[in-house]
Amino acid sequence: MIEFKNVSKTYPNGVKGLKNVNLTIDQGEFVAIIGLSGAGKSTLIRTINRMIDITEGQLIVDGVDVMTLHGKSMRRFRRKIGMIFQSFNLVTRSTAIKNVLTSMVPDMGFFRVLLGLFTREQKMKALEALDKVGILDKAYTRCDQLSGGQQQRVALARTLNQSPSIILADEPVAALDPVTAHQVMSDFKRINEEMNISVLINIHHVDLALKYASRVIGIRAGEIVYDGPSSQVTQAVLDSIYNGASVPQAGE
Amino acid sequence: MANKNKLLTDRPLSIEEAYEARPRLWWIYTLIVLIVFSLLAWSGTAVKFEGFASKGIEVAKGVGNGLIHPDTNLLFNLTTEGVPYQLFQTVAIAVLGTLIGGLLAVPFSFLASDKIVPKWIAFITNAVILIIRTIPSLVWALVWIRVTGPNAFCGVVTQSVCSIGMISKMYITAIEDIDVRILESLDASGCTTFQKIRYGILPQIIPNFISTVIYRFDINVKDATTLGIVGAGGIGAALIQCINSSRWSMVGAYLCGMVVLMLFIEFFSTKIRNKLTRGQ
Amino acid sequence: MAKKKEAAYRVPLFDRIFKPETITLPNGHAVQRPRSRTPLIAAILIAVVWASIQLTGFDIGIIIRRGHQFTYILNRIFHPNFSYFTKVIGPLLDTIKMSILGSVLGATLALPFAVVASTNINKNGLVVSLCRFLLNIIRTLPTLVIAKFAALIFGLGTFAGTVAITVFTFGVVSKMMYEAIETIDMGAFEAMESAGGDKFQSFRTACFPQILPTYLSYCLYSLEMNIRAAAILGYVGAGGLGLLINERIGWRDYEGLGMVLLALFVVVFIIENTSQYLRRKLS
Numbered sequence: 001m002i003e004f005k006n007v008s009k010t011y012p013n014g015v016k017g018l019k020n021v022n023l024t025i026d027q028g029e030f031v032a033i034i035g036l037s038g039a040g041k042s043t044l045i046r047t048i049n050r051m052i053d054i055t056e057g058q059l060i061v062d063g064v065d066v067m068t069l070h071g072k073s074m075r076r077f078r079r080k081i082g083m084i085f086q087s088f089n090l091v092t093r094s095t096a097i098k099n100v101l102t103s104m105v106p107d108m109g110f111f112r113v114l115l116g117l118f119t120r121e122q123k124m125k126a127l128e129a130l131d132k133v134g135i136l137d138k139a140y141t142r143c144d145q146l147s148g149g150q151q152q153r154v155a156l157a158r159t160l161n162q163s164p165s166i167i168l169a170d171e172p173v174a175a176l177d178p179v180t181a182h183q184v185m186s187d188f189k190r191i192n193e194e195m196n197i198s199v200l201i202n203i204h205h206v207d208l209a210l211k212y213a214s215r216v217i218g219i220r221a222g223e224i225v226y227d228g229p230s231s232q233v234t235q236a237v238l239d240s241i242y243n244g245a246s247v248p249q250a251g252e
Numbered sequence: 253m254a255n256k257n258k259l260l261t262d263r264p265l266s267i268e269e270a271y272e273a274r275p276r277l278w279w280i281y282t283l284i285v286l287i288v289f290s291l292l293a294w295s296g297t298a299v300k301f302e303g304f305a306s307k308g309i310e311v312a313k314g315v316g317n318g319l320i321h322p323d324t325n326l327l328f329n330l331t332t333e334g335v336p337y338q339l340f341q342t343v344a345i346a347v348l349g350t351l352i353g354g355l356l357a358v359p360f361s362f363l364a365s366d367k368i369v370p371k372w373i374a375f376i377t378n379a380v381i382l383i384i385r386t387i388p389s390l391v392w393a394l395v396w397i398r399v400t401g402p403n404a405f406c407g408v409v410t411q412s413v414c415s416i417g418m419i420s421k422m423y424i425t426a427i428e429d430i431d432v433r434i435l436e437s438l439d440a441s442g443c444t445t446f447q448k449i450r451y452g453i454l455p456q457i458i459p460n461f462i463s464t465v466i467y468r469f470d471i472n473v474k475d476a477t478t479l480g481i482v483g484a485g486g487i488g489a490a491l492i493q494c495i496n497s498s499r500w501s502m503v504g505a506y507l508c509g510m511v512v513l514m515l516f517i518e519f520f521s522t523k524i525r526n527k528l529t530r531g532q
Numbered sequence: 533m534a535k536k537k538e539a540a541y542r543v544p545l546f547d548r549i550f551k552p553e554t555i556t557l558p559n560g561h562a563v564q565r566p567r568s569r570t571p572l573i574a575a576i577l578i579a580v581v582w583a584s585i586q587l588t589g590f591d592i593g594i595i596i597r598r599g600h601q602f603t604y605i606l607n608r609i610f611h612p613n614f615s616y617f618t619k620v621i622g623p624l625l626d627t628i629k630m631s632i633l634g635s636v637l638g639a640t641l642a643l644p645f646a647v648v649a650s651t652n653i654n655k656n657g658l659v660v661s662l663c664r665f666l667l668n669i670i671r672t673l674p675t676l677v678i679a680k681f682a683a684l685i686f687g688l689g690t691f692a693g694t695v696a697i698t699v700f701t702f703g704v705v706s707k708m709m710y711e712a713i714e715t716i717d718m719g720a721f722e723a724m725e726s727a728g729g730d731k732f733q734s735f736r737t738a739c740f741p742q743i744l745p746t747y748l749s750y751c752l753y754s755l756e757m758n759i760r761a762a763a764i765l766g767y768v769g770a771g772g773l774g775l776l777i778n779e780r781i782g783w784r785d786y787e788g789l790g791m792v793l794l795a796l797f798v799v800v801f802i803i804e805n806t807s808q809y810l811r812r813k814l815s
Contacts, residue, residue, distance in 0.1 A: 091451070139563050292632070296629075340587055348585065386760065400594050488674075
């Protein structure tokens with residue numbers, strides 16, 4: 001469970017990323033976060049695994065106040081939260097399986113890390129993760145030989161391989177064509193349903209958000225302007241999120 | 253420049269006005285042409301063609317003949333005089349020279365980046381790299397000969413030193429080109445700094461470093477063929493002896509061997525480097 | 533179509549000798565893991581290095597025992613004999629002149645050859661391959677060997693050096709240029725041809741402006757290299773600083789050598805920085 005309690009984020013240059021956000025996201029939800037560029041979507045997602053520090057309020061993830069974490073405890077905390085990026089962030093010169101295996105590195109001893117020695121069980125687990133996203137046959141192919149959609153699936157497999165309870169995805173389909181975007185989104189949906197992993201996605205494509213997510217959060221200038229089931233998102237709601245017309249909050 | 257006139261009037265420009273408002277860069281072009289031509293005229297003063305040397309035409313004929321009829325006996329002779337042995341020795345010099353140079357260049361490239369070390373250390377390292385690069389390899393060889401004596405080992409030492417300059421320069425570029433977004437994702441999965449370097453940075457730079465070393469190997473093989481001229485081993489010594497004594501068919505044999513070797517090495521090094529950096 | 537491509541893809545020799553391992557997951561799905569190439573590559577590398585050590589008489593002991601000799605010479609080089617400067621000026625200017633003239637001549641000659649050797653302009657495959665083969669051979673010849681021949685044919689002096697620099701520049705710039713020409717946008721060229729231009733006219737108006745900055749940048753780059761290359765040509769009698777370098781080392785006058793190298797260093801530094809500044813402006 002993720003709880004935002006009066007959370008605000010002010011950047012050092014004075015820009016307000018988040019303004020007094022209150023949210024509760026239960027385990028196993030599929031949440032799409034929509035809004036204009038710069039509205040605070042990325043900030044919201046990145047505060048959850050503390051890639052960005054919040055400046056006010058309290059953020060509790062699975063019973064842990066994230067601002068109390070540091071060093072080793074923070075790294076251990078991050079193991080439970082997978083993150084997916086718009087630009088895939090793979091080592092493109094390594095094979096798919098090597099990229100997936102990197103997510104196990106934090107749990108390994110110094111010399112195994114240094115020499116890159118992975119056990120047979122780890123390799124099998126990585127292959128299973130690749131199988132779950134349907135690209136087992138590309139396991140030993142270098143990532144620069146894969147298409148954008150395949151690369152994003154490798155990234156997804158890498159995240160699954162760390163057995164997370166939450167997956168954060170920052171614009172995961174922005175660099176993909178529409179057909180591939182649908183495939184990747186349905187991968188997320190499947191993972192969400194089959195493995196009961198919470199999925200939080202920042203997304204620009206409203207149609208994709210409404211189709212795959214069960215809950216939509218609309219954010220404008222750092223404030224939550226809509227929070228409710230995707231079925232209740234109307235044109236008026238979208239106008240308020242994207243154009244600033246005021247619409248009463250739906251939901252809860 | 254063309255916009256200057258436009259700002260003064262609100263109405264569209266007439267054709268004459270547009271023409272008048274054309275950018276006038278003729279004086280820059282004239283200046284460039286003048287500089288280039290005066291440089292050329294100046295350099296022309298040193299170069300006077302005084303006709304062919306007394307034996308010039310004979311030499312040209314001899315080289316041509318030698319290339320058409322190389323000494324096949326020498327070309328396939330397996331003793332130390334033969335072309336194959338000489339070529340292997342040339343390659344051997346380049347292999348060791350490049351390898352050692354490539355290893356020595358690693359600390360140099362890190363010490364030359366002012367993001368990693370204090371500015372004054374980076375400055376000194378860069379100055380040393382510049383000096384190494386400026387002094388021609390032949391001069392290095394002539395100096396090292398005083399230490400090692402005139403043999404192939406001298407060639408190895410020379411190339412180890414000479415290669416540092418260029419290789420570390422290319423290493424630095426590779427280090428600067430690292431995709432740091434990967435570090436972000438490793439960060440998000442809870443990696444320590446050491447783990448981020450091992451799995452985020454090394455897999456990216458190692459193919460680049462190897463590719464650089466292979467590229468320099470290409471250059472070093474070519475360079476090693478001339479080091480023999482000063483006595484630092486390799487095919488050059490035998491070649492220059494044959495040229496000096498006008499044994500053109502032997503010259504032809506050595507040249508043929510060199511050309512084939514160079515084409516062969518360039519073909520494979522390009523292939524391997526493409527595989528390393530582009531994966532195909 | 534994808535299937536056809538897969539069928540046409542040849543299994544590498546390595547994977548045919550060392551058959552890939554099949555890994556089966558608990559759920560029955562299987563994947564082929566190609567055998568690691570690392571052991572084979574490592575074995576080859578070790579063999580090559582061992583052979584190289586044998587062939588070159590590699591002996592690190594010599595460096596340890598006689599290394600002081602090197603630092604002694606280096607020390608003397610770093611105390612240049614400034615009074616020798618007056619003797620350096622002449623050959624230094626010769627070196628600069630040789631490299632400027634050689635660069636300009638070589639780069640000018642290279643342009644038409646590069647156009648003929650680029651596949652997107654010249655559709656005649658035979659001519660392209662022939663041209664490239666010739667260029668490849670020219671590039672494999674070491675500058676010093678070319679200079680030696682030139683000195684024998686045209687007599688000792690700067691003319692031979694200029695010829696060597698020209699040939700060397702020609703080889704390098706042609707190759708870089710045909711690679712550059714092949715990456716240009718051919719749309720404008722087609723537009724010119726469809727408007728009734730012949731190949732030369734179309735190239736001149738549509739392609740030339742595209743490659744001009746690259747071309748000039750390569751010319752400057754080759755000038756940078758040529759200054760350094762020209763400095764040693766004198767060693768085989770082709771004029772310039774090389775003659776002095778040879779002479780100073782022969783007489784063990786390392787302070788004089790230091791002066792020659794210092795002069796070269798300053799010139800290279802100035803030319804490299806000017807050229808790099810201009811190249812940045814060009815791009």
